[in-house]
Amino acid sequence: MAITLDAKIPEGPLEHKWDEFIAHEKLVNPANKRKFKVIVVGTGLAGASAAATLAELGYQVDAFTFHDSPRRAHSIAAQGGINAAKNYKGDGDSIYRLFYDTIKGGDFRAREANVYRLAQVSVNIIDQMVAQGVPFAREYGGLLDNRSFGGAQVSRTFYARGQTGQQLLLGAYQQLARQVGLGGVRLFNRSELVDVVVVDGRCAGIVVRDLVTGEVSSHAAHAVVLATGGYGNAFFLSTNAMQCNVTAAWRAHRKGAAFANPCYTQIHPTCIPQADEFQSKLTLMSESLRNDGRVWVPSNLDDSRPADQVPESDRDYYLERLYPSFGNLAPRDISSRAAKRAVDSGRGVGPLKNGVYLDFADAISRLGQGVVFERYGNLFEMYERITGEDPMKVPMRIYPASHYTMGGLWVDYELMTTIPGLYCAGEANFSDHGANRLGASALMQGLADGYFVLPNTISNYLAPLLGKSIPGTDHEAFQVAEQEARDRFTQYLSIGGTRSPDHFHRELGKIIWDYCGMERTEEGLDKALSEIPALYDEFQNDLRVTGDGESTNQTLEKAGRVDDFFQLGLLMCLDAKERKESCGGHFRAEYQDEEGEAKRDDENFAHVAAWEWSGDYTAPVRHEEQLEYEVVQLQTRSYK
Amino acid sequence: MNVVRNLTLKIWRQAGPDRAGYFEEYPVAEISDEASLLELLDILNEYLINEGKEAVVFDHDCREGICGTCSLMINGQAHGPQRGTATCQLHMRKFQDGDTIVIEPWRASAFPIIKDLMVDRAPLDRIVEAGGFITADTGGAPDANLIPIPKPVADASMDAAECIGCGACVAACPNGAASLFTGAKLTHLNLLPQGQAERYKRAEAMVETMDEHFGSCTNHGECEAACPKSISIDVIANMNADYLSSKFKNRKKLSRV
Numbered sequence: 037m038a039i040t041l042d043a044k045i046p047e048g049p050l051e052h053k054w055d056e057f058i059a060h061e062k063l064v065n066p067a068n069k070r071k072f073k074v075i076v077v078g079t080g081l082a083g084a085s086a087a088a089t090l091a092e093l094g095y096q097v098d099a100f101t102f103h104d105s106p107r108r109a110h111s112i113a114a115q116g117g118i119n120a121a122k123n124y125k126g127d128g129d130s131i132y133r134l135f136y137d138t139i140k141g142g143d144f145r146a147r148e149a150n151v152y153r154l155a156q157v158s159v160n161i162i163d164q165m166v167a168q169g170v171p172f173a174r175e176y177g178g179l180l181d182n183r184s185f186g187g188a189q190v191s192r193t194f195y196a197r198g199q200t201g202q203q204l205l206l207g208a209y210q211q212l213a214r215q216v217g218l219g220g221v222r223l224f225n226r227s228e229l230v231d232v233v234v235v236d237g238r239c240a241g242i243v244v245r246d247l248v249t250g251e252v253s254s255h256a257a258h259a260v261v262l263a264t265g266g267y268g269n270a271f272f273l274s275t276n277a278m279q280c281n282v283t284a285a286w287r288a289h290r291k292g293a294a295f296a297n298p299c300y301t302q303i304h305p306t307c308i309p310q311a312d313e314f315q316s317k318l319t320l321m322s323e324s325l326r327n328d329g330r331v332w333v334p335s336n337l338d339d340s341r342p343a344d345q346v347p348e349s350d351r352d353y354y355l356e357r358l359y360p361s362f363g364n365l366a367p368r369d370i371s372s373r374a375a376k377r378a379v380d381s382g383r384g385v386g387p388l389k390n391g392v393y394l395d396f397a398d399a400i401s402r403l404g405q406g407v408v409f410e411r412y413g414n415l416f417e418m419y420e421r422i423t424g425e426d427p428m429k430v431p432m433r434i435y436p437a438s439h440y441t442m443g444g445l446w447v448d449y450e451l452m453t454t455i456p457g458l459y460c461a462g463e464a465n466f467s468d469h470g471a472n473r474l475g476a477s478a479l480m481q482g483l484a485d486g487y488f489v490l491p492n493t494i495s496n497y498l499a500p501l502l503g504k505s506i507p508g509t510d511h512e513a514f515q516v517a518e519q520e521a522r523d524r525f526t527q528y529l530s531i532g533g534t535r536s537p538d539h540f541h542r543e544l545g546k547i548i549w550d551y552c553g554m555e556r557t558e559e560g561l562d563k564a565l566s567e568i569p570a571l572y573d574e575f576q577n578d579l580r581v582t583g584d585g586e587s588t589n590q591t592l593e594k595a596g597r598v599d600d601f602f603q604l605g606l607l608m609c610l611d612a613k614e615r616k617e618s619c620g621g622h623f624r625a626e627y628q629d630e631e632g633e634a635k636r637d638d639e640n641f642a643h644v645a646a647w648e649w650s651g652d653y654t655a656p657v658r659h660e661e662q663l664e665y666e667v668v669q670l671q672t673r674s675y676k
Numbered sequence: 677m678n679v680v681r682n683l684t685l686k687i688w689r690q691a692g693p694d695r696a697g698y699f700e701e702y703p704v705a706e707i708s709d710e711a712s713l714l715e716l717l718d719i720l721n722e723y724l725i726n727e728g729k730e731a732v733v734f735d736h737d738c739r740e741g742i743c744g745t746c747s748l749m750i751n752g753q754a755h756g757p758q759r760g761t762a763t764c765q766l767h768m769r770k771f772q773d774g775d776t777i778v779i780e781p782w783r784a785s786a787f788p789i790i791k792d793l794m795v796d797r798a799p800l801d802r803i804v805e806a807g808g809f810i811t812a813d814t815g816g817a818p819d820a821n822l823i824p825i826p827k828p829v830a831d832a833s834m835d836a837a838e839c840i841g842c843g844a845c846v847a848a849c850p851n852g853a854a855s856l857f858t859g860a861k862l863t864h865l866n867l868l869p870q871g872q873a874e875r876y877k878r879a880e881a882m883v884e885t886m887d888e889h890f891g892s893c894t895n896h897g898e899c900e901a902a903c904p905k906s907i908s909i910d911v912i913a914n915m916n917a918d919y920l921s922s923k924f925k926n927r928k929k930l931s932r933v
Contacts, residue, residue: 085814088814089813089814092813092814103737103745104735104745104796104797104798105797105798105800105801105841106801107743107744107801107841108737108738108743108744108745109743110737110738110743112738112742112743113738113740113742113743122820124821160815160817162820163817163818163819163820164812164814164815164817165820166817166820166870167810167812167817167818167820167870168809168810168812168870169809169810169833169864169865169868169870169871171830171833171834171837171864171868172820172830173830173834174824174825174826174827174830175827176826176827177824178824178825178826178827178830179821179824180820180821196834196837197834197838199742199838201742202742202838202840203834203837206837209804210804210808210809210810211809211812211814213801213804213805213808213809214805214809214811216801216805217805217806217807223801225798248790277737277738277739277743278736278737278738278739279737311677311708311710312677312708312710312711314708314711314715314718314719315710315711315715316715316718316739317739319739319740320740387677417760418740418741418765421741421758421761421765421766421767422712422765422767424767424769487814488814491814534726536721536722536725536726538718538721538722539722580725580726580728581725582724582725582728582729582730582731583730583731587691587692587791588733588790588791588794589730589733590731590733591721591725591730591731
């Protein structure tokens with residue numbers, strides 16, 4: 037099946053495109069909406085908000101999550117905040133400025149029309165969430181408070197202590213729960229998508245595996261929404277939750293959905309450094325800490341004095357030195373690379389010399405302990421639980437870690453993938469962040485997609501299907517997909533090798549981190565492209581999964597996810613190799629200027645790379661969607 | 677890096693909801709004090725798989741103390757000995773050489789065991805579905821700054837909203853009550869101006885759904901001590917006050933119909 041990448045961007049000036057779309061979209065009348073079944077997979081911000089809103093509109097919705105409850109989705113772990121162009125501070129913010137900051141933050145590799153729409157609906161998100169009871173931080177007069185975030189010179193970030201993601205997810209979860217109670221949504225928990233079913237070129241439904249009984253079953257629908265998050269766990273060590281995986285997106289990719297820009301991965305600058313070899317997960321410390329924390333390393337190599345004994349003259353506040361106008365609030369990709377260089381130069385701090393300091397001493401003397409603790413207390417406590425050190429007394433140690441993936445399933449302006457009837461929302465799609473995401477924009481995008489974009493665009497697809505019958509789960513395509521899924525899981529159990537899925541995941545992660553992490557080279561990527569298939573062979577022949585397939589078996593679940601990470605990991609490296617430029621989170625050492633800053637190649641790479649599955653995971657087909665800029669002038673990104 | 681030596685893990689194994697359970701002992705020669713308790717279980721599982729045995733099933737996800745997926749009774753305490761800390765944030769530096777660590781699933785009849793240390797907490801979702809929300813369909817919300825909320829009110833609402841829904845309060849309660857969980861959600865929503873329209877209907881619906889699944893509160897206070905978010909037992913008083921009021925207010929409205 038040849039794919040076409042038609043972004044379907046509405047006509048008209050940028051600021052009117054979304055209004056134009058809404059004015060002319062096809063609608064389904066209220067009484068007919070209940071005749072349509074929509075499946076939503078994933079119940080994070082994008083999935084829960086989409087499921088709830090679609091049910092409010094009257095569609096029959098089936099929502100699937102592999103968690104025990106929709107409220108566990110990893111959106112819950114976002115700490116810092118959510119951006120919105122409310123300009124409540126009167127500091128010069130506007131929809132255009134949020135749009136421009138996002139495009140620039142993404143290093144001019146995102147689609148203009150999508151990003152402008154995101155900035156437009158950002159203001160509705162805040163209104164909606166306040167109406168639903170999200171207890172955002174407020175000032176003494178009772179109005180909403182804002183803080184600043186990386187990559188912006190205005191304060192437009194709304195927050196709820198250090199738990200903004202939690203409060204927003206609970207808001208969306210409660211709306212979803214309300215619909216479950218009202219019967220508008222049927223909830224399937226502990227159910228994992230194992231395949232997407234396509235009949236006559238359109239998405240007909242999904243196949244899921246019950247994680248309690250191991251039973252595989254089919255579900256048919258008029259349309260399917262995947263809101264299944266990012267693939268940052270390809271690196272094994274990341275700030276993602278342990279269960280985060282690429283399986284849903286990958287299974288859709290194998291059925292014809294193009295996968296866009298897999299090499300755009302975000303390495304977050306402020307995570308707690310790895311403490312030892314067996315560690316299974318890294319913990320993020322919110323970027324908001326950089327509002328008051330100063331990043332530094334000792335100026336001299338092998339300076340092993342405790343932080344408080346290093347005099348000012350022997351400290352290198354390298355972000356303030358290199359990027360005076362943004363300082364400690366430089367965007368994530370730039371801050372991460374600067375930290376890597378400081379550590380690689382031998383000036384790292386901590387027992388393993390694998391971190392840099394984030395120091396609050398100045399803020400404490402300027403604002404007092406009380407104010408600093410009120411702003412960051414819960415983050416400080418979390419840091420202390422993990423490291424045993426109190427950031428009020430000694431500087432935090434931080435280091436970059438895999439955190440977010442800008443790449444994902446290719447979608448058009450309506451968030452439809454290259455499979456008609458299959459939509460993708462939130463982190464799982466590629467649409468809005470280009471090559472680098474700004475802080476506090478993930479929550480914004482997830483909710484924009486789920487609350488405001490999908491409920492509008494999906495009717496455009498459904499309206500013409502009124503009165504037509506759709507393939508049921510007795511259709512042969514469902515039976516085939518079910519059998520393939522059963523066979524796959526039986527196969528994992530029957531290999532009978534010697535190594536666990538975690539072993540392979542850890543080894544795969546090391547390869548991807550070393551060669552497709554913060555800095556990439558053609559040579560390194562070639563190495564990865566030969567090492568990954570070798571390790572994958574070993575996985576297929578030497579995997580050991582104990583237990584059975586008829587009851588809860590987390591080892592078996594993991595095997596399926598690692599299998600898909602292998603194939604995706606290879607695609608990440610291929611994509612990174614083909615993109616012969618540096619942009620945002622994708623830094624190719626061959627393409628940098630004299631000062632070590634990323635060098636883009638707008639002539640040849642101002643496009644989205646969308647990969648088509650060919651049946652052989654080592655030989656996908658690369659397609660391009662040219663990025664047309666009507667309003668923004670492409671510039672070299674500078675935060676100096 | 678320091679290590680903790682000669683630990684004995686006593687872990688509850690149970691093949692399914694209707695199977696008999698038992699404790700199995702696993703010796704641990706040494707473990708870094710930087711490891712979390714769940715990382716210790718990861719290492720144990722890696723060892724069990726290498727031995728050809730089935731790994732211990734336990735719920736976990738974010739490992740940052742926010743998703744509420746992890747559980748575990750550790751030496752008889754929900755989420756273990758460290759106050760205000762979820763199991764995933766409990767590190768081995770809190771244990772001594774030679775300790776025996778007893779690990780069990782949540783103990784509550786409302787949370788039946790699925791396998792080993794994994795339980796079914798779905799009744800908590802049923803309580804939220806009954807009324808733990810503010811009815812505000814997407815679209816048409818007024819400007820977010822239209823209704824000022826005094827900072828102390830927003831802060832108190834947030835204190836209650838921090839609940840992660842892990843179920844530790846239920847597991848710690850001698851009666852298996854879910855009053856802290858329900859009270860926290862009611863306090864979060866009922867304090868806010870946006871929550872007033874459905875305040876008493878919400879209290880009535882949530883409390884009565886809670887009573888269908890869980891035991892009754894008799895003010896032991898174990899829930900507050902076990903809560904990884906240190907949610908105050910005051911939320912139960914708020915819940916009781918609103919529930920009582922609901923019985924007058926909702927009836928009064930009915931009589932007007």
